[in-house]
Amino acid sequence: MATSNQVKTYLAYWFQLGKKVVIQGGQEAVLPHPVISGNRYSDQFEACWNYLQSPESGDCYLEGTAQTITELLSDQWEVSDCARCAMPVPILSVGINALECPCIDLPTWPNTELPQPRSPVDTNARLNQIRERLT
Numbered sequence: 001m002a003t004s005n006q007v008k009t010y011l012a013y014w015f016q017l018g019k020k021v022v023i024q025g026g027q028e029a030v031l032p033h034p035v036i037s038g039n040r041y042s043d044q045f046e047a048c049w050n051y052l053q054s055p056e057s058g059d060c061y062l063e064g065t066a067q068t069i070t071e072l073l074s075d076q077w078e079v080s081d082c083a084r085c086a087m088p089v090p091i092l093s094v095g096i097n098a099l100e101c102p103c104i105d106l107p108t109w110p111n112t113e114l115p116q117p118r119s120p121v122d123t124n125a126r127l128n129q130i131r132e133r134l135t
């Protein structure tokens with residue numbers, strides 16, 4: 001099943017490409033900006049993520065996809081990499097997977113000249129890891 005962290009990363013990546021999350025069953029759409037702040041997720045993104053997991057947001061799903069966030073967090077779904085663009089996409093844990101990646105309607109994607117979406121990197125933790133490896 002997709003872990004909460006995988007679904008969070010999935011949203012963070014697509015938000016960085018300008019994809020919105022549709023909430024309240026299609027009545028509104030949200031796109032937190034910025035997604036990353038320094039080496040962590042921004043407060044806007046964290047607030048949005050909390051909201052999307054709460055009952056108040058209703059059915060919510062990434063633009064261009066049919067799976068709600070709640071469904072993604074169930075054991076029917078996993079998050080894998082798109083064959084075309086290596087972005088995270090939901091796949092069914094079992095059965096036939098006839099899904100298209102949300103990149104299908106992004107004609108300019110993949111684009112290796114643009115900065116790629118990323119997760120926040122904790123520079124200090126990484127430096128410490130390197131330091132430990134050296135000693």
Ligand SMILES: [Zn+2]
Nearest residue numbers: 082085101103
């Ligand atoms: Zn793709």
